[in-house]
Amino acid sequence: MSTPKTLDPPPASLAEPPLRPPVRKVRKRHRSWRQAIRKDWQLYSLALLPLLFFLVFRYLPMMGNVIAFRRFRPGGSIFGETWVGLRYVKLFINDPTFWDVFTNTLILGGLTLLVCFPLPIVLALLLNEVRTRYLKRFVQSVSYLPHFLSIVIVAGMLMQILSVDGVVNQITNALGGEPTAFLQKPEWFRTIYVSSEAWQTVGWGTILYLAALTTIDQDLYEAARIDGANRWRQTWHVTLPGIRPTMMTLLILNIGTFMAVGFEKILLIYNPLTYETADVISTYVYRIGIVSGNLSYAAAIGLFEAIIGLTLVLSANYISRRTVGTSLW
Amino acid sequence: MFLQSRRRAVAVAASALALTLGLTACGDDSEPGEELSANRTGAMENYKVGDQFKATEPVSFSTLLLNNANYPAKADWLFWEELKKRTNVTLDQVAVPGSDYEQKRSVLISAGDAPLIIPKTYHPSENAFVSSGAILPVSDYIDLMPNFKDKIAKWNLGPEIDTLRQSDGKYYLLPGLHEKAWQDYSLVIRTDILQELGLQEPKTWDDVYTMLKAMKTKYPALYPMTDRYSQPRPTGNLYNILGSSYGAPGGWGFNHATWDASAGKYFYTAASDKWKEWVTFLNKLVAEKLLDPESFTQTDDQARSKIATDKSFVITGNAQALVNDYRADLAKNPKAQLKKVVLPIGPAGEVNPASRLENGVMISTKAKDNKNFVAMMQFVDWLFYSDAGQEFAKMGVEGTTYTKDASGKYQIVDSINVVGLHPKATKHLQKDYGFYNGVFAYGGKPELVQAFFSPEEQEYQKVLNARPQAPWVVPPPAPFTDEEREQATLWETGLRDFVEQQTLRFILGQRPLTEWDKYLTELKGKNMDQYMELQQKAYERYKKEHG
């Protein structure tokens, strides 16, 4: 458990039931399967249905990925016609545009992660400081409204606000500046995308953290206060460590999936003038797909992204385990 | 069993012979002697042009149905009932929301789960499914479709049909057929402003420039023209109609390779001088602040807003946009008058750049194994291509939903509304009766196609119908093989992206037009030459193999 190390946690040590046999820890490594099943059969039984789900609905269709290495014809066999080996892999590796969009994906994903990961935490902490319950609930309920707006609406709003006679330009005009066609300038795209992502996700992201905050032992705050900590230090030493498992889990997961940037939103607000910063792998593959219906190519790229994602998760997990002790595995 | 296989062997030999004979006469598609006796259940013996198709026993065919939000399918439509009465056919519908029709169709065909009849297919969407054999090479079976053949012969649509052919010489789509090319999109102009400035309606694009200049002089703070249709690619409509007037259409009408009849070869559209000319024209408009630079990236709503608030006076659109969008948006302004002017003329002369083909029907290969296959083909022929069938699909039942006077002019009965003809009526032809449904009713003679057109629109069509067809609209076939297509489509995406990007940069002045030659060199770097080589090779190969 992530009890803070700087304070003496009375409850945890008190909670140690005297009956616990110390031998258990030593035996853990050498347990055979027979013993494990006999001991934990109930746990295994609980895992049966979910495992069935994974097997049938996730792993079975995964075989379809074989079309990344076979020629697929729409309407023909779903596993493709003939083996073509690394043909499609070579196709996208040799495509300079692919590497451009790959870079864009990395940059956009990275920026989004950098900005949108801490914001919900900050907002959750700020909300936590609000004493009035109704106010707290009101702000929180309002803050997640953007999550429910469909991407089409959000894109429409964005384009409206950023148009030459939209709100943003009206403000710059009032301040004496020249109007800018933001959506036609590649250098603005990243800012626009990340800001709109932040706006859309910050409120929804706080839900999890607020739930996590409820699991923090309130007595720890009391103990901290007695020890002389003001609200800041309480936050640092009690709150943050209290939500650390949630934070780290989310961080690892977000690192793993950071390349899955918002396909639909980009599709709606980009245009040829902003391709150089806005075009990402998914939009590029989409444009190719419209013309060709070439699912093999898409599958090959999909595998490439999957390998990267998996590697990232494993690395993040390893680092997290070494540094703070929380990990997925 | 033995008898059947013997008969089959004879039939195969006969058709092989016929094929070799048939190859020398290109244009003769049907395979005489193909054994279809197992599929004739329900078919009419002597079905010919002008006959009412009626299956000899009740049959049902599965069909994909695009569900249009404006008139969602209802089980009690008179359309279904009357269809069954007249043809003895029930359609087993697979409903797909119109918002994502293409995707679902693609999934269904790829998964082998497609219904027998797949309508609402635009060429070249069917190309992707050809090589797998999932859809039927319908050209082999048009002998079963007398009305289809008749219209092609009557309206000289042979060359148009040829543009649909694949590398095996067959075509896989039954397209919608129009006797006269229907051109719909043009410039929509505030005629009250024209009056105010004492201007005439522009006839050529140079006239358009002069008009915009005059508007700008009077209203220097505004952009006289704005535009829409920029999702997903910039001003798909403007690039198309303007480019067509110069002989190098862009936007919606863009093809990488355009046919040059005089030179006898294909040229890369976006590298031609004609392309440069209209790009220069647009660049002039933007540079002199006559055309709103946001036109190329804004949403349709933003564009409409500018027209509605008098920020601009000129936009592009079709008849429907004119009535439903612009006029409706300006309803509160009694002074405002809008008109869709006749398509302006450019260096390519007075041409009608529209095609006489439109979306059509694919048939799943599974249909061939169906015992009612022949009946199905006859049914499709009757509903989509016979005069009676087209009239039925669009107008409904004579006496109940429409009347026809002696001159053949159609009149919808007063109690039924459609396209705003009888606004006070309580019933709607499309919503309540199921007729004039985009899935079934399209194409045909001008009298039918233009039946609901307002008088002003009919005027417009009269002028456009009189113009000869643009020469590049019906190029000789140059289809790719499956292998070639895979490579070509990858090049196409790269080329198209680059073209759109640079074209827009040139137009907006972000890139000086003096760099045009550099742009041409960069195009070469995007595999333009290889692509054109492939295209030319495909053309020559097809010519050699199929005449």
Place this chain on the structure above:
Amino acid sequence: MVALDAIRRPNRRKRGIRPSRGRRAFVVVNALILTGVVVVTLYPFLNIVARSMSDQSYIIAGEVNLLPKGFNLSAYDHVMSDAMFWRNYRNTVFYTAVATAVSLVLTTTYAYVLSKKHLKGRTFLITIAVFTMFFNGGLIPNYILVTSLGLKNSVWAIALPNAISVFNLLVMKAFFESLPTDLEEAAAVDGLNTYGILFRIVLPLSKAIVATMVLFYAVSFWNSWFSAFLYMDKQELFPVTVYLRNLIAGSTGAEMAGAIAETDEAQVDATIKSVTIVLTTLPILTVYPFIQRYFVSGIMLGAVKG
């Protein structure tokens, strides 16, 4: 002055009567920030509500802000008078309920199992789940699978293929791991088996996270349209999201606008678009306040200390 003294002499400090200057400044800043958040997130939504009740021409002219202009409810009437709309709405509620229940059961049980660090094969079980976050089979194989299992045109086509979100699974696992083990051990000693511990001890302690998962899954299924679009062949089976998506996006997907134009009367105006947002969002928005009361501390220290 008094406040500073209070910090230097902790034992004499009275609780919370005089916040420090720093604290007050913080409260003000906090209030400003949160107000900003409210404005920025509430305004667009209010704008949409206003549009849904305005006259189309004012919307196009860009004159509608927070209040409706040309107030009329005709768009609501238009949408809500369609029987299919209500039919689809009922479908949405039904699908969401079933799918959320299935997801919750599967996710909770698996997360609990995974949280047991002593379990042999745990790493393998986790890997199975994480792997599927990145690798999936693609549209066609999934479609064929669902079709061959005979799930098409039924609620199971929506509930089963996406039953477990690995993201939710791992978050829940982290929560279970953070619970003190003492309670479970005490219960084990008292004779409860694993099932008992899960249902009688762990779940009641985990109200917050379970509530959160209900919310996450419910919202996700409520808003989803793709599964239904893919696996349902009849209009009557669509959820309301498909209905509304069709209404908004219309047939504007393809670049070929010409031929479609003839038979489409564009009635889908800006007002209707806004109405659809309001109608689909409102119900699910009201779910959260009910969920919120489960966001209470789940730790009952009394049981532990005793």
